[in-house]
Amino acid sequence: MRDEWFIRGKVPMTKEEIRAVSIQKLELKKDSVLYDIGAGTGSVSVEAAGFLEDGKVYAIEKNPEAVSLIRQNVEKFHRTQVQVVEGKAPGVLTGLPVPSHAFLGGTAGEMEAVLDLLLEKNPKIRVVLNVIALESLGRIVGYLNCHKIDGEIVLVQTSKSRILGEYHMMSGGNPVYVIAFGGEHR
Amino acid sequence: MRDEWFIRGKVPMTKEEIRAVSIQKLELKKDSVLYDIGAGTGSVSVEAAGFLEDGKVYAIEKNPEAVSLIRQNVEKFHRTQVQVVEGKAPGVLTGLPVPSHAFLGGTAGEMEAVLDLLLEKNPKIRVVLNVIALESLGRIVGYLNCHKIDGEIVLVQTSKSRILGEYHMMSGGNPVYVIAFGGEHR
Amino acid sequence: MRDEWFIRGKVPMTKEEIRAVSIQKLELKKDSVLYDIGAGTGSVSVEAAGFLEDGKVYAIEKNPEAVSLIRQNVEKFHRTQVQVVEGKAPGVLTGLPVPSHAFLGGTAGEMEAVLDLLLEKNPKIRVVLNVIALESLGRIVGYLNCHKIDGEIVLVQTSKSRILGEYHMMSGGNPVYVIAFGGEHR
Amino acid sequence: MRDEWFIRGKVPMTKEEIRAVSIQKLELKKDSVLYDIGAGTGSVSVEAAGFLEDGKVYAIEKNPEAVSLIRQNVEKFHRTQVQVVEGKAPGVLTGLPVPSHAFLGGTAGEMEAVLDLLLEKNPKIRVVLNVIALESLGRIVGYLNCHKIDGEIVLVQTSKSRILGEYHMMSGGNPVYVIAFGGEHR
Numbered sequence: 001m002r003d004e005w006f007i008r009g010k011v012p013m014t015k016e017e018i019r020a021v022s023i024q025k026l027e028l029k030k031d032s033v034l035y036d037i038g039a040g041t042g043s044v045s046v047e048a049a050g051f052l053e054d055g056k057v058y059a060i061e062k063n064p065e066a067v068s069l070i071r072q073n074v075e076k077f078h079r080t081q082v083q084v085v086e087g088k089a090p091g092v093l094t095g096l097p098v099p100s101h102a103f104l105g106g107t108a109g110e111m112e113a114v115l116d117l118l119l120e121k122n123p124k125i126r127v128v129l130n131v132i133a134l135e136s137l138g139r140i141v142g143y144l145n146c147h148k149i150d151g152e153i154v155l156v157q158t159s160k161s162r163i164l165g166e167y168h169m170m171s172g173g174n175p176v177y178v179i180a181f182g183g184e185h186r
Numbered sequence: 187m188r189d190e191w192f193i194r195g196k197v198p199m200t201k202e203e204i205r206a207v208s209i210q211k212l213e214l215k216k217d218s219v220l221y222d223i224g225a226g227t228g229s230v231s232v233e234a235a236g237f238l239e240d241g242k243v244y245a246i247e248k249n250p251e252a253v254s255l256i257r258q259n260v261e262k263f264h265r266t267q268v269q270v271v272e273g274k275a276p277g278v279l280t281g282l283p284v285p286s287h288a289f290l291g292g293t294a295g296e297m298e299a300v301l302d303l304l305l306e307k308n309p310k311i312r313v314v315l316n317v318i319a320l321e322s323l324g325r326i327v328g329y330l331n332c333h334k335i336d337g338e339i340v341l342v343q344t345s346k347s348r349i350l351g352e353y354h355m356m357s358g359g360n361p362v363y364v365i366a367f368g369g370e371h372r
Numbered sequence: 373m374r375d376e377w378f379i380r381g382k383v384p385m386t387k388e389e390i391r392a393v394s395i396q397k398l399e400l401k402k403d404s405v406l407y408d409i410g411a412g413t414g415s416v417s418v419e420a421a422g423f424l425e426d427g428k429v430y431a432i433e434k435n436p437e438a439v440s441l442i443r444q445n446v447e448k449f450h451r452t453q454v455q456v457v458e459g460k461a462p463g464v465l466t467g468l469p470v471p472s473h474a475f476l477g478g479t480a481g482e483m484e485a486v487l488d489l490l491l492e493k494n495p496k497i498r499v500v501l502n503v504i505a506l507e508s509l510g511r512i513v514g515y516l517n518c519h520k521i522d523g524e525i526v527l528v529q530t531s532k533s534r535i536l537g538e539y540h541m542m543s544g545g546n547p548v549y550v551i552a553f554g555g556e557h558r
Numbered sequence: 559m560r561d562e563w564f565i566r567g568k569v570p571m572t573k574e575e576i577r578a579v580s581i582q583k584l585e586l587k588k589d590s591v592l593y594d595i596g597a598g599t600g601s602v603s604v605e606a607a608g609f610l611e612d613g614k615v616y617a618i619e620k621n622p623e624a625v626s627l628i629r630q631n632v633e634k635f636h637r638t639q640v641q642v643v644e645g646k647a648p649g650v651l652t653g654l655p656v657p658s659h660a661f662l663g664g665t666a667g668e669m670e671a672v673l674d675l676l677l678e679k680n681p682k683i684r685v686v687l688n689v690i691a692l693e694s695l696g697r698i699v700g701y702l703n704c705h706k707i708d709g710e711i712v713l714v715q716t717s718k719s720r721i722l723g724e725y726h727m728m729s730g731g732n733p734v735y736v737i738a739f740g741g742e743h744r
Contacts, residue, residue: 001210001213002213016210017207017210017340017342019210020206020207020209020210021203021206021207021344023206024187024202024203024205027187027188050237051236132541132542133536133539133541134533134539134540134541134542134695134696134699134711135538135539135540135699135703136539137692137696138692138695138696138697138699138700139696141354141692141693142696145352145693150349151347152346152347153346153347153354153692154344154345154346154347155344155345155346155356155733156203156342156343156344157342157343157344157529157531157544157715158207158340158341158342158343159340159544159546159547160338160339160340160341161337161338161339161340161506163336164505166331166507167505167506167507167508168327168330168339168505168506168507169504169505169506169546170339170341170504170506170546170547171546172529172531172544172545172546172547173544174531174542174543174544175531175542175544175713318727318728319722319725319726319727320509320510320513320719320725320726320727321513321517321724321725321726322725323506323509323510324506324509324510324511324513324514325510327506327507327510328510331507339506341547343529343715343717343730345715345730345732345733347692350691352693353691353692353693353694354691354692354693355690355691355692355732356690356692356732356733357732358715358717358730358731358732358733359730360717360727360728360730361527361717361730373582374585388582389582389712389714391582392578392579392581392582393575393578393579393716395578396559396574396575396577396578399560513726516726517724522721523719524718524719525718525719525726525728526575526716526717526718526719527716527717527718528575528714528715528716529714529715529716530579530712530713530714530715531712531713532710532711532712533709533710533711533712535708538703540699540702540711542711542713
């Protein structure tokens with residue numbers, strides 16, 4: 001799905017190519033239960049829900065402005081599989097059903113505590129993270145090493161053409177690390 | 187879907203991150219009719235078919251070894267929507283039903299003639315190409331300019347971690363251009 | 373040399389990492405004679421001149437605003453080896469002494485005619501180009517193929533950190549192709 | 559200087575584009591005193607020495623095989639400014655003259671202790687590091703943050719053409735982080 005199809009405020013959004021790679025790494029099945037933690041505009045929740053005929057997405061978001069955007073996007077794309085949960089992880093996650101998958105798209109605030117809780121809820125959970133700050137990268141690498149988790153770390157860089165007169169010029173996007181681990185396939 | 191899930195011979199395969207971005211750019215609908223031209227191992231056909239409840243994929247491939255791989259992968263993943271078509275584009279395309287989408291993953295051999303035929307069959311077709319040779323890049327840019335097609339050109343580069351002792355080292359992948367144009371959304 | 377050390381107007385400037393790689397690819401010697409064609413702010417001329425004890429740089433530029441900037445930068449860094457030549461290549465090159473090296477940093481306007489003249493003046497000339505538009509890339513690849521020149525094409529992408537609160541975020545720069553060929557070493 | 563010009567064993571070598579960017583970031587002057595710590599084949603020492611008319615390079619290396627390579631390369635290129643110092647940093651650095659510049663090209667083993675000693679010897683030292691392991695990246699980012707050092711972090715990725723039949727294909731290199739801080743210009 002294109003970024004421009006989503007209703008957006010000033011809330012940061014995972015770019016479409018990164019979203020595509022992240023959802024591919026999630027390896028969703030029709031009945032998966034996905035936590036989208038720090039759901040932002042809900043773009044990942046909405047696109048992922050397209051894979052979930054009998055599944056469920058919990059879009060967790062603490063920012064009220066973003067919560068409203070998620071609701072609008074869920075409605076725009078008729079994604080009845082998505083339930084918006086307002087609140088802050090990991091606290092807000094405790095009462096929710098056991099997840100098979102989780103996506104952490106944004107802030108690293110409580111990353112370790114969130115990951116601990118996810119793995120406690122389901123030791124075979126499939127987790128995908130997007131990381132852009134070098135400090136957050138250091139923390140997730142440390143977490144993987146500390147827990148002896150054999151994760152996959154992919155650095156994705158995209159550049160896009162824009163027309164300047166008669167020329168296609170390429171504009172560089174920001175590098176994003178997509179980290180994936182767990183699941184039942186390995 | 188992971189690259190390692192597919193049955194592979196010596197036939198070149200679109201890497202999983204590039205495949206994810208390419209399929210995202212296709213913007214498939216449930217009833218889309220996709221030509222996968224130069225289908226190789228069939229990885230794009232198989233993964234794309236997951237989106238096509240009532241649609242159809244024509245996996246076109248001239249190399250008999252690859253044709254056999256496509257058949258095996260289609261069977262492995264139970265993708266009844268995929269029909270394998272042995273032969274060489276553009277010739278072999280003439281008799282096939284009108285496509286809504288097309289993916290050109292590989293050789294640039296007859297690129298312009300193939301694109302001409304696709305646009306003749308359906309002027310609103312959505313087309314995605316993967317290009318790795320600079321000569322092929324030059325030709326598709328020339329084609330877009332010549333036909334005044336406002337396409338999107340995305341350069342995708344990925345690097346992947348591998349463990350070396352106590353360290354995560356990043357190995358660079360080859361840069362791939364993903365080109366997309368057409369469709370009914372623009 | 374840092375970009376910020378140069379006097380800059382609105383004239384586009386080769387970024388410092390690309391300039392470093394380009395000058396490295398030039399393989400200058402102490403007595404080299406370098407044409408810097410489309411010299412812009414003169415940053416390449418000035419930095420390259422640092423290698424040329426007994427050599428010479430001809431900074432060729434047609435834009436009067438840029439010519440003035442080159443003069444200011446040459447003076448700021450006391451590069452007496454640099455001679456500014458106002459005018460348009462290839463015409464303006466005819467009367468100049470035979471070059472051992474040439475750098476083409478910018479516009480592709482008359483690229484083929486300029487390269488033809490350079491190779492006529494010195495068939496063993498070492499040439500480095502920077503290319504950002506895909507159309508220009510296609511043309512230089514075509515030139516190399518047509519003349520059976522075994523050049524090196526390097527795609528360089530850099531991202532730089534910026535501080536955001538407590539985080540180092542990486543901002544992507546634009547991909548640049550650095551093309552090099554010729555010289556007496558091969 | 560090209561990688562292939564250096565005498566190489568099985569010792570890892572900074573690739574030429576990364577070496578060019580790293581030396582540019584060093585901002586050497588004619589009388590600089592450079593420590594090249596973990597000098598490997600000596601490629602950085604040798605190329606940097608070309609900038610140091612009245613300066614000095616201390617090529618520090620613990621691996622005897624590499625020490626021998628450095629000596630051979632220093633001789634091949636007549637770099638009398640380079641003094642090879644066999645031993646392990648930081649210990650071996652104590653007796654050496656005060657440095658104005660330092661380059662850390664490789665192993666992160668004692669990175670923090672080495673940086674501490676360098677900054678003790680010369681609080682205004684200009685330091686450039688190359689980092690490829692994510693763990694090392696995390697450590698240098700931590701060091702910069704902890705010491706409130708405003709450094710520059712540049713991610714450099716290069717891809718190079720190789721000829722395949724009639725095509726120029728691009729092969730991706732590994733991403734390298736070039737980190738620079740200090741010096742008297744800021």
